[in-house]
Amino acid sequence: MRILFTTVCVYCLSMLSCLAQVQEKLTRYVNPFIGTGAVSGSLSGNTYPGATVPFGMVQLSPDTRAEPDWEIGSGYNYNDGFIAGFSHTHLSGTGAPDLYDVLIMPSTGAEKTRTGEPNQPLSGYGSRFSHSDETAKPGFYQVRLKDRDINVELTATAHAGFHKYTFPLGTRDPKVVIDLDHSMKKGVFNCRVIAAQLHIVNDHAIEGFRVISGWAKLRKVYFYAEFNRKIRRSDLFDGGDEYFDQTLLNGTDLRAVLNFDIPNNSPLLTKVGLSTVSIRNAKQNLSLEIPDWNFYGIAAKADAAWERELGKLKIDGEKQKKQIFYTALYHTFIQPNNYADVNGDYTGIDFTVHKASHGFYSTFSLWDTFRAAHPLYTLLQPERTTAFINNMITQYNDYGYLPIWQLWGQENYCMIGNHAIPVLVDAALKGLQGIDLKRVYQAVKGSATTDHRGSPFGLLNKIGYIPENRQSQSVSLTLEMAFDDWCVAQLAKKLNQKDDYLFFMKRSKSYRNLYDSESGFFRAKTDEGVWQKPFDPLKYGGNGDSPYTEGNAWQYFWYVPQDINDLINLTGGEKKFLAKLDTFFTYNQRGETNNNASGFIGQYAHGNEPSHHISYLYNYTSQPWKTQYYVAKICRELYNTSSSGYAGNEDCGQMSAWYVFSSLGFYPVNPASGVYLIGSPGIKKATIRLPLGRRFEIMTNWAEDKIYVQSVKLNNKPYTQSYITDKMIRSGGKLEFVMGSKPNLNWGIEPENKPTN
The missing domain is CATH 3.30.2080.10 (GH92 mannosidase domain)
Structure with missing residues (x-):
């Protein structure tokens, strides 16, 4: 009986070992911070830590500079201690900058116009942060914004970004800033915003577009964003000009400041769909890929997508x-x-709309x-x-x-x-x-x-x-x-x-x-x-x-x-x-x-x-x-x-x-x-x-x-x-x-x- 018991135990341990190997998650070994910043005397990989899915269009990640330039083409430098906001498109590891589309940043307090200070596009919404309050894994990113004690969590699908903002208790005026002017440094690759639009659709949604030229010429970026809470007030900016409670604004230097009603300090969720073709397509991308408000469910799907690919x-x-x-x-x-x-649908090299199966x-x-x-x-x-x-x-x-x-x-x-x-x-x-x-x-x-x-x-x-x-x-x-x-x-x-x-x-x-x-x-x-x-x-x-x-x-x-x-x-x-x-x-x-x-x-x-x-x-x-x-x-x-x-x-x-x-x-x-x-x-x-x-x-x-x-x-x-x-x-x-x-x-x-x- 003792021999039989020993044999059974060995068999059970073997089975448990095999099961552990089968169930071992490969995503746990991925560290998106690798390559995000240089130490003294070295170069980094120029990668970013934000949320994306395999081969996806959206890369939702923090930008640590107001105007990312050559030395941080990915928009993020591990050695920086400031976040200008979270934009939805990035390049991984390139020696040249571009993209950084549709920057969004949660904030509190009064927003101000540009101050000219380095790395702070609007003095009211940039924030310092610490790596001790920052995490990243495949399809998920989190950081606590030190200046306002806002916890930010991000995840993504192929064509959409999903934000979760948890404001500190007692916040009286929670808000979100959307910046369509944020880009690499203007003038690099002759970068300039050619046209842009912001449109408050209703008390839960905003849409818009920008046409921008840079390393890639004449990019059209359309977005549709929804919120799980009511927009209480909206102010639109074109450069230094402010438009109170206006629902539509066209220009080249656009930002929106949206104030929200958030009962009982519950999280504010933001879903943003992108398209190169139209706002309608951006909305459709969003509705099909993120049909509800289950943030962690979408993060789990992103993790599962990475697990499938890494498992090859x-x-x-x-x-x-x-x-x-x-x-x-x-x-x-x-x-x-x-x-x-x-x-x-996609926008082709001839700037017309094509269809790909x-x-x-x-x-x-x-x-x-x-x-x-x-x-x-x-x-x-x-x-x-x-x-x-x-x-x-x-x-x-x-x-x-x-x-x-x-x-x-x-x-x-x-x-x-x-x-x-x-x-x-x-x-x-x-x-x-x-x-x-x-x-x-x-x-x-x-x-x-x-x-x-x-x-x-x-x-x-x-x-x-x-x-x-x-x-x-x-x-x-x-x-x-x-x-x-x-x-x-x-x-x-x-x-x-x-x-x-x-x-x-x-x-x-x-x-x-x-x-x-x-x-x-x-x-x-x-x-x-x-x-x-x-x-x-x-x-x-x-x-x-x-x-x-x-x-x-x-x-x-x-x-x-x-x-x-x-x-x-x-x-x-x-x-x-x-x-x-x-x-x-x-x-x-x-x-x-x-x-x-x-x-x-x-x-x-x-x-x-x-x-x-x-x-x-x-x-x-x-x-x-x-x-x-x-x-x-x-x-x-x-x-x-x-x-x-x-x-x-x-x-x-x-x-x-x-x-x-x-x-x-x-x-x-x-x-x-x-x-x-x-x-x-x-x-x-x-x-x-x-x-x-x-x-x-x-x-x-x-x-x-x-x-x-x-x-x-x-x-x-x-x-x-x-x-x-x-x-x-x-x-x-x-x-x-x-x-x-x-x-x-x-x-x-x-x-x-x-x-x-």
């Missing part, structure tokens, strides 16, 4: 690792944003996200990726070329090249459902042959490279366009377009025309073939007036992801390539840098995207163990759980996607090849949920000191290749790593075990 990739590991990992996955899934209304996605930071975020979407979000692709093709059809940096359906032309091309080709070659290969090919070929901002193909065809005296950022342009051309060639090959294949493959070698064998770098030339002087490989470029984009010659030397083996040959063979790569990671001298330079390991700068693939290049040599070393070092030293948890701008999921892939043990150096190079897994177990009920498991004996691959098995068979393919993963199965504290100098070094592109 489950890992086991230490708590801190899981916090960084799931916050990274959370940040990756914030965007692109579906800004089509519930009924499918599966949503319409925007916020495509493609110069950043084509590298890792989009390959991660093809793996974990295949249905949405299909929508992304079809939406990009819509821009091609309506605008003449694929997106470069699309924001709220408008092209802002930020960055160089046209990196929608690798995104489309990658999804097409992986066989994602719902993608028409001929339409994709028409779009990528057309975009790779039509001159437009950031892609001067006429110069490339005529000269064979981009000359610096004709267009700045010439070296980066030549190298990045060469990769895009390789992508077009691969789809041409698949579709048996032989002439196109030969044309684009030839042009994909254009980087060779800027290689200077004497200096050992890619350098700028004039249109007469003369090397530009002086030349300093340490000098950084920004976004113009330099041959290099947000990097230097050291970092751009490695940007030939389509043919690393040819880069090795250009360098003079593997021995010289290894020596240069070793120097890259150990050469600590700094030349002239800028704000894009951060997260350094030697010349490697993890804080910006041009460096992201470089640690994996040892896999093309006889020393793949060095890839393992540097990947583990980057994960360990350049990501953490603090407000400065990223080494640079998070950039709409790219910084996070790098960490997600690298923690799993592989990374797409060539993001359109379907090949992932093996690095150093940082988790004990991972399960990737795939379509058709398939699973791909990754098993390791990971420990902090075990960063080197000793051996690998794929589906229980020894595996010696230093890469795996997307096809292997999608087929389902199991990848097992045996890790150790010292390098296995023999694993993955044979020529047949190395990647070919």
Whole structure:
């Protein structure tokens, strides 16, 4: 009996353990404050802590400046102690500011006109706050406004924000301020409000719109807001002019101050629906997504939506690792944003209303996200990726070329090249459902042959490279366009377009025309073939007036992801390539840098995207163990759980996607090849949920000191290749790593075990 009892107990404990694993909530590991503010001597991720749902249009979050500017593109800085209000749209991790639509702030006391004081748009409604009275989790944000002791809670749906304000006992004059002038600093990107309207609909609702131009041009933002309490009085402002108890006001600098009757100090609830099309659609979005006043019910739905998305990739590991990992996955899934209304309406790039049957996605930071975020979407979000692709093709059809940096359906032309091309080709070659290969090919070929901002193909065809005296950022342009051309060639090959294949493959070698064998770098030339002087490989470029984009010659030397083996040959063979790569990671001298330079390991700068693939290049040599070393070092030293948890701008999921892939043990150096190079897994177990009920498991004996691959098995068979393919993963199965504290100098070094592109 004793043996039986023991057996039963062991069985029960096992079942309880399994049940605990099944019921473990992944959202509890997400910390939205990661990346929201820098500590001394570092950069932050420029993320925000507010409420949003996966890929949703609304991001309801506090703005800690009256006029958010370049250094806080997300609107929030963890180091600030002041909140100007809560606006409904934000960008996550970008290096440029925009949005901040429909700012709302609860208040008490008399409101005043602008004072000119920094960070306080109206002296009566901004407030100090403390992080000790602030919380954030997926789909929910809370803060206590210190100056008036108002507790603010926020949650969101795809197209609507939900506010809950709890005023202190005895509040005589509770009110809400709605500001339609709040934006990034006026003049940045020529930002200005072109037109706006406020309309008091009845004693429980207000509606309006604004047309604003900034980083995205001529954005139309419509809103409809309802309150659970009666509006007792309303005052409307246009700049310094006040209009008492007026129900309609048009202008360009509009604010409304609404006073409420709140019996027994009960909470004031505010629901706000948004639309790019009309007030009617904003109202419909609100009524369908938040039909009642159950605030915590909506917050629970937001949490459940995040739980579903995060559950597509489950890992086991230490708590801190899981916090960084799931916050990274959370940040990756914030965007692109579906800004089509519930009924499918959206405002197109031609400023007319269109209809989408599966949503319409925007916020495509493609110069950043084509590298890792989009390959991660093809793996974990295949249905949405299909929508992304079809939406990009819509821009091609309506605008003449694929997106470069699309924001709220408008092209802002930020960055160089046209990196929608690798995104489309990658999804097409992986066989994602719902993608028409001929339409994709028409779009990528057309975009790779039509001159437009950031892609001067006429110069490339005529000269064979981009000359610096004709267009700045010439070296980066030549190298990045060469990769895009390789992508077009691969789809041409698949579709048996032989002439196109030969044309684009030839042009994909254009980087060779800027290689200077004497200096050992890619350098700028004039249109007469003369090397530009002086030349300093340490000098950084920004976004113009330099041959290099947000990097230097050291970092751009490695940007030939389509043919690393040819880069090795250009360098003079593997021995010289290894020596240069070793120097890259150990050469600590700094030349002239800028704000894009951060997260350094030697010349490697993890804080910006041009460096992201470089640690994996040892896999093309006889020393793949060095890839393992540097990947583990980057994960360990350049990501953490603090407000400065990223080494640079998070950039709409790219910084996070790098960490997600690298923690799993592989990374797409060539993001359109379907090949992932093996690095150093940082988790004990991972399960990737795939379509058709398939699973791909990754098993390791990971420990902090075990960063080197000793051996690998794929589906229980020894595996010696230093890469795996997307096809292997999608087929389902199991990848097992045996890790150790010292390098296995023999694993993955044979020529047949190395990647070919």
